[in-house]
Amino acid sequence: MGILVDENTRVVVQGITGREGSFVANEMLRYGTKVLAGVTPGKGGEVVHGVPVYDTLKQALAAHPTINTSLVYVPPLSAKDAAIEAISNGIRLVNIITERVPIHDTADLYSYAVGKGARVVGPTSVGILTPGKCKLGPIGGTNPDFQFKPGRIGIVSKSGSMTSETAWVLCQAGFGISTALSVGGDVIACSTFADLLPLFEADPDTDAVVMFGEPGGVYEEQAARLVKAGGFTKPLVAFIAGKFADAMPSGITFGHAGAIMERGLGSPLQKVEALRAAGVRVADVHHEITTLVAEALAQRAVAV
Amino acid sequence: MNLYEYEGKSLFKKYGIRVPEGIFINAPQNAGNIEAFVEEVGEVAVKAQVLSGKRGKAGGVRFCKTAEGAELAVELLLHATIHGSESVGVLVEQRLAIVGEYYLSLTFDGWHRAPVVILSQQGGMEVEELTQRHPEKTVIRPIDSIFGLPEWKAREIAAEAGFREERMRKMADLMVRAYRCFRENDIRLLEINPVIETPKVNFFAADAVVILDDDAMTRHRDFNYPPRGGLGRPLTERELQAKLIDQNDYRGVAGKYIELDGDIAMMSAGGGGSITNMDALISYGGRPANYTEYGGNPPAEKVEKLTRVVLSKPELTACWHVGAVANNTRVDITMEGFIAGLRAIRPPFPIVVRRGGPGWEEARAALERAREELHLDMTIFGPEMPMTESAKVVLQKSEEYKSKLRGLNC
Incomplete structure (x- = not known):
């Protein structure tokens, strides 16, 4: 089963005629993802890798009424417009791959999505992948089977490249993946760890989740609060990158967060502390997550 | 990109936010009009233009009553090094009579995933200190990004922060102007600390911290800010x-x-x-x-x-x-x-x-x-x-x- 995407996912790619958009549409088709249509204003009537292109999302939906998911692959200043176009046409899941979306635009579209009850993942997401069922976005590149074997561990990460690296390390250790996704490292992420953990909690095919956090913001702290409040009860293993930054000269931002430290929160060490206090296992070095996952599953098996 | 105080203040002026009368000097040959300026406005503050905070404590701000004093301070601070960064010039400003100091900022917040306004009766200290030491005097309210900050909402926030009567009305007006500036210029952080109140109950921005959104620069072709490091030290x-x-x-x-x-x-x-x-x-x-x-x-x-x-x-x-x-x-x-x-x-x-x-x-x-x-x-x-x-x-x-x-x- 997994979360968010599966064999029932029907995709429209907004920005399909762009260099990256068409490349990724092709990768998705090769994986077996059902990409039914593309949208690029002004390029209606073209065909990209066998996928028909429309001028508007409304036209795409009229021709392919089963579309339920949009992948946004448009330039940064158009991302807000594209996402709102999708939501206002009734699309319930929008995944924004575009990086460097202005924060005022993200705030607007997040506010709009909440009002409409739509789920947006991103901006700066690398996509969502449920092994063997659906690859949405560039996640896993041209050869996702290499890093993402089917299995029962969920992955949610701020970083795109570390989503795949985390999956790779887990699969090397004999685990498999239920669903992996990256939520992006922007100050406003339209979906956060705390938004997604309840979906993994409800997913019968996920036994444990690995989360990858970064400096800045409060989303790791929110996840810790959720766990503490009993909102996520499955084993959770975390890695928080950027601990070194605490020891670096102030005023330098590392990683893509560029986030403002908020009210005494946001530093990696505080995130680690908050998560550990909530009972989450936190790896000191990234590749140690596999040992912690194994430990957590063994302990749960004993408890059950 | 972080703006220098003098850049932030000139942006504020476009939105009708009051700032003290001032002149920016970036080279000794441009310092000729100090005498006339001091004569006109009286006591002045001479402020080194650096991006690092806590400039005052590091000796980057001097108060002068005479033109000679001001000229000396300008010479001293024109290329001063404050917390490792070299000043790009000085701002010579009228020193206003102060009856109150407040804190106002607009930024984004991960808890609300929205812009927030932070307003406090307690000005002059850092926001972290403020929220920890005086949470009761500090109001933090999210703003619906699509709807913006309407006047009625600004009045509610000002009233909640304890501003009354004319002060309430004027603080609300300042907030509305600041929010428009924040929104229209794709600002990630706009901080006025302190907002000062003069005896005639006018609010002035005594300082300006502005961080522009680098991701939005392409829709502001009119911006003409020279490149800068932002590391708190000169680039190697x-x-x-x-x-x-x-x-x-x-x-x-x-x-x-x-x-x-x-x-x-x-x-x-x-x-x-x-x-x-x-x-x-x-x-x-x-x-x-x-x-x-x-x-x-x-x-x-x-x-x-x-x-x-x-x-x-x-x-x-x-x-x-x-x-x-x-x-x-x-x-x-x-x-x-x-x-x-x-x-x-x-x-x-x-x-x-x-x-x-x-x-x-x-x-x-x-x-x-x-x-x-x-x-x-x-x-x-x-x-x-x-x-x-x-x-x-x-x-x-x-x-x-x-x-x-x-x-x-x-």
Whole structure:
């Protein structure tokens, strides 16, 4: 089963005629993802890798009424417009791959999505992948089977490249993946760890989740609060990158967060502390997550 | 991009936010009108224009009652170094009579995932201190980004923060103007600390902290702010060279380079991967010579330029070229750039590569050929080696190289 995407996912790619958009549409088709249509204003009537292109999302939906998911692959200043176009046409899941979306635009579209009850993942997401069922976005590149074997561990990460690296390390250790996704490292992420953990909690095919956090913001702290409040009860293993930054000269931002430290929160060490206090296992070095996952599953098996 | 106070204030003026009368001076030959200015306005504050905070405590602000005093202060502060950054000029401002000091800022907040306004009766201190020490005097309210900040809402916030009557009305007006400025200029942080109240109950922005959203610069072609470091210290020569890499070339990113004082050169790919690997290296006892993160499928030339910058730092003992198994970055192309850089520099110290992703097998073969051709001590790992585990190999190699050097010196 997994979360968010599966064999029932029907995709429209907004920005399909762009260099990256068409490349990724092709990768998705090769994986077996059902990409039914593309949208690029002004390029209606073209065909990209066998996928028909429309001028508007409304036209795409009229021709392919089963579309339920949009992948946004448009330039940064158009991302807000594209996402709102999708939501206002009734699309319930929008995944924004575009990086460097202005924060005022993200705030607007997040506010709009909440009002409409739509789920947006991103901006700066690398996509969502449920092994063997659906690859949405560039996640896993041209050869996702290499890093993402089917299995029962969920992955949610701020970083795109570390989503795949985390999956790779887990699969090397004999685990498999239920669903992996990256939520992006922007100050406003339209979906956060705390938004997604309840979906993994409800997913019968996920036994444990690995989360990858970064400096800045409060989303790791929110996840810790959720766990503490009993909102996520499955084993959770975390890695928080950027601990070194605490020891670096102030005023330098590392990683893509560029986030403002908020009210005494946001530093990696505080995130680690908050998560550990909530009972989450936190790896000191990234590749140690596999040992912690194994430990957590063994302990749960004993408890059950 | 952070704005200097004088830039922030001139932006404020366009929105009808009151700021003290002032003149900006960036060179001694432009300082001629100080006398007339002091004569006109009376006591002045002379303020060094630097981006670091806590400028006052570091001696960057002088109050002067006479033209001579002001001229001396201008001379002193014109190119003063405050907390490691050189002043770009001075702002000479009228010193206003003050009956109250308040705090106002607009920023984004992860709890609400929205813009927030922070308003407090308690001005002058840092916001962290404010919210910790005087939470009851500090109002933090989210703003619906689509709807904006209407006047009625601004009045509610001002009233909640304890402003009454005329003060309430005027503070609400200031907030509405500040929000328009924040929104229309794609500002990530707009802070006025303190807002000062004069005896006639007018509010003035006594300081201005403005951080523009770099991601929105392309829709503000009219902005004309000169480039600046923002590291809290001047850029090093190599940092300046690195900055040029991404100029006028938007394919991928390879120009983020921050010099540190260690001896292991980092060529790291991906934002998340780069910080993960820095952690790993440091936790095993290594000292990175720099921070970098390249990604987004940059062309080979960009990676070559970055390689030359990273490897040109003196007294390196190893280079770690490390990245996650890439999703879409063409590893064969980026490694081609790395090899071109190696060919130019021919490093005597050991190199450890760990990478994977599209084109990795071709990249590995090219690296092996380069190793032979250039007689390099290069260890090459693909995805079979966990990324962070290869940190241990780098450290071992670096130690070997150091003892070899020590042997030569004996």
